Amino acid sequence: MATTGLPACGVYLLELRVAKPVTVSVGRLGEVRLETGMYLYVGSAQRNLPARVRRHFACEKRIRWHIDYLTTHPAVDVIGAATWERSREWECRLGRVLVAHGAAAEAVAGFGASDCHCRTHLFRVLLSDWRASLIEPLGECAFIANVQR
Numbered sequence: 001m002a003t004t005g006l007p008a009c010g011v012y013l014l015e016l017r018v019a020k021p022v023t024v025s026v027g028r029l030g031e032v033r034l035e036t037g038m039y040l041y042v043g044s045a046q047r048n049l050p051a052r053v054r055r056h057f058a059c060e061k062r063i064r065w066h067i068d069y070l071t072t073h074p075a076v077d078v079i080g081a082a083t084w085e086r087s088r089e090w091e092c093r094l095g096r097v098l099v100a101h102g103a104a105a106e107a108v109a110g111f112g113a114s115d116c117h118c119r120t121h122l123f124r125v126l127l128s129d130w131r132a133s134l135i136e137p138l139g140e141c142a143f144i145a146n147v148q149r
């Protein structure tokens, strides 16, 4: 897949669609239940961001991170990724901005947030135009749709 136009490094939001309620066993987190809806996962790749995005888009991979349990799940579609050339602090800030604007709500405690002090890095979308809440602090994102599925 072409990932030209994405920054070489930075932070990203992975947009996920959960097509029906799912219960997933997520490593040490245990059973995670997600209702139908749209979700956002925040992450950071301070080197080779395009490769990280391609990995998230792939259906088959060795499970390494919490998010891999969702991106490999048959009822979960990875819609695309919004990316910004920013330092790692913005990974956590992104989630806080979304919640502060009422664009998203914290979804699953502990998800993807093993290495920081956030409650979670997985958010449920409340406003379909969630990207608008990020323009002021971050500027326009470079968005890439997952055209593989």
Ligand SMILES: [Zn+2]
Pocket: 091, 092, 113, 116, 117, 118, 120, 121
């Ligand atoms: Zn964090």
